[in-house]
Amino acid sequence: MKGNIELIKDGKRLDGRLPGDLRDIKIKTNVVKNAQGSAYIEWGNNKIIAAIHGPNEALPRHTANPNKAVVKCRYMMAPFSSSEEHGRSGMNRRAVEISKVTGEVFENVILLDQFPGTEISIYIEVIQSDGGTRAAGITCAAVALAASGIPIKDLPFSVSAGKVGETVILDLNKIEDNYSDADMPVAVLPRTKEVVLLQMDGSLTKKQYTDAMALILESGKKISKIQRDALISQYSQ
Amino acid sequence: MQLITNKFLKERFALGKRDDDRDPMTYRDIKLTLNEIPNAEGSAIVEIGNTKVLTGVKVDLSEPMSDTPNDGNMTTSAELLPMADDNYDVGPPTPFGVELARVVDRAIRAAGVIDTEKLFIEEGKVWGVFVDMYILNNDGNLFDAGLLASVAALLSCKVPKYENETVIREAMGKLPTKNITTSCTFAKFADNLLLDPTANEEALAESRVTIGNDEEVIRSMQKGMSGSFSMKDLDQLIDVTFEKSKTLRQILKNNTGD
Numbered sequence: 123m124k125g126n127i128e129l130i131k132d133g134k135r136l137d138g139r140l141p142g143d144l145r146d147i148k149i150k151t152n153v154v155k156n157a158q159g160s161a162y163i164e165w166g167n168n169k170i171i172a173a174i175h176g177p178n179e180a181l182p183r184h185t186a187n188p189n190k191a192v193v194k195c196r197y198m199m200a201p202f203s204s205s206e207e208h209g210r211s212g213m214n215r216r217a218v219e220i221s222k223v224t225g226e227v228f229e230n231v232i233l234l235d236q237f238p239g240t241e242i243s244i245y246i247e248v249i250q251s252d253g254g255t256r257a258a259g260i261t262c263a264a265v266a267l268a269a270s271g272i273p274i275k276d277l278p279f280s281v282s283a284g285k286v287g288e289t290v291i292l293d294l295n296k297i298e299d300n301y302s303d304a305d306m307p308v309a310v311l312p313r314t315k316e317v318v319l320l321q322m323d324g325s326l327t328k329k330q331y332t333d334a335m336a337l338i339l340e341s342g343k344k345i346s347k348i349q350r351d352a353l354i355s356q357y358s359q
Numbered sequence: 360m361q362l363i364t365n366k367f368l369k370e371r372f373a374l375g376k377r378d379d380d381r382d383p384m385t386y387r388d389i390k391l392t393l394n395e396i397p398n399a400e401g402s403a404i405v406e407i408g409n410t411k412v413l414t415g416v417k418v419d420l421s422e423p424m425s426d427t428p429n430d431g432n433m434t435t436s437a438e439l440l441p442m443a444d445d446n447y448d449v450g451p452p453t454p455f456g457v458e459l460a461r462v463v464d465r466a467i468r469a470a471g472v473i474d475t476e477k478l479f480i481e482e483g484k485v486w487g488v489f490v491d492m493y494i495l496n497n498d499g500n501l502f503d504a505g506l507l508a509s510v511a512a513l514l515s516c517k518v519p520k521y522e523n524e525t526v527i528r529e530a531m532g533k534l535p536t537k538n539i540t541t542s543c544t545f546a547k548f549a550d551n552l553l554l555d556p557t558a559n560e561e562a563l564a565e566s567r568v569t570i571g572n573d574e575e576v577i578r579s580m581q582k583g584m585s586g587s588f589s590m591k592d593l594d595q596l597i598d599v600t601f602e603k604s605k606t607l608r609q610i611l612k613n614n615t616g617d
């Protein structure tokens with residue numbers, strides 16, 4: 123284990139979770155009235171707003187594709203969102219990369235050819251962060267997208283798995299992310315089990331990778347249910 | 360033009376043939392040249408087929424990061440030179456350029472290539488290692504070429520001396536390293552999985568995945584593009600990576616003597 127912080131004690135993690143436990147997740151839809159669709163997620167101590175705009179005319183014009191809609195995705199952390207010092211405003215390299223891979227997830231699920239020449243904007247604003255914000259952001263944006271009515275082929279979920287010592291754990295929080303031996307955020311289409319986002323760094327044996335993927339797929343059932351329940355409850359209020 | 364190429368390639372894929380007639384799981388010829396830039400503390404050029412990446416490494420005095428006060432630090436960047444591809448333009452880094460730099464950066468960090476603890480000088484002073492990838496010609500698979508060039512440049516990299524508050528760049532020592540890592544990148548097109556895709560194949564691909572490893576463990580992964588991979592695909596590609604990386608590590612060892 124990196125550093126000298128004991129992340130697992132007597133089989134339990136610092137916040138009392140077992141290795142395969144998720145943090146509590148709450149999702150609410152239609153929190154941004156001016157958006158086509160939106161959602162707010164509380165995932166442990168993470169708080170994230172996702173909003174969908176469009177399909178609108180793609181601007182500037184040269185970004186338009188005559189055959190299909192283009193997806194423009196922006197993931198950003200608010201400068202006040204972390205427990206450490208004030209962050210710099212605007213896009214850093216990390217945010218550029220996360221925006222890119224997140225946008226690619228949604229290019230996969232949106233039926234883009236139904237809206238040629240248009241753009242669909244996905245905004246993910248992290249207002250409080252505690253590790254795993256890209257996964258929580260994707261899970262939240264998927265609900266926002268479904269709430270927008272834009273046709274999609276599946277409702278992706280995302281969660282990360284990792285490793286502390288030789289123990290594979292699910293859903294790393296900030297301190298675990300900082301001191302763990304591996305971190306692997308993954309997004310999956312639940313119907314087909316296709317992997318649409320995969321990143322990893324640290325060290326994993328093939329066996330640990332397989333175990334981590336199994337934890338992610340198993341937890342996906344819970345996450346998918348929370349996503350669906352949020353969408354259903356917007357019509358039952 | 361790309362549309363015509365795509366159509367041609369699709370027809371060839373249907374016949375089980377690649378852009379350049381390779382088997383699906385083989386690399387193009389790989390050539391590594393070290394120390395082409397004597398003014399840089401470390402440098403390497405990697406050619407994979409027509410892809411050509413130059414990595415130059417400079418080592419300068421630097422302040423440690425606040426969370427690692429006793430460690431040296433590393434910064435990685437990628438320049439997609441406009442000369443390297445019709446599609447590259449002058450201007451700030453594109454999202455792809457940022458992704459390339461960060462994927463290579465994470466691979467090097469996760470594998471612990473640099474022994475950063477040994478780059479400590481005195482309180483508040485450490486060596487900073489600047490890894491700059493120059494893409495000289497793009498014919499696909501910049502991830503593997505970029506990582507190979509960067510690791511080779513680090514393995515042959517020197518560190519200046521620091522005496523009486525001055526940096527002395529003559530009679531330098533070797534950069535302390537403790538591991539080597541390489542990556543294998545695959546593209547997927549209509550259920551074909553292809554190692555080391557060319558630029559034409561990348562233009563046609565639905566998805567891409569880069570798997571970095573050392574002799575024992577997976578060190579880094581990055582899936583890119585809007586397509587997907589099945590769990591079975593990924594399983595197979597991890598196994599192929601462990602197999603193919605032996606050759607890549609051998610190329611590094613043969614050239615750097617590590």
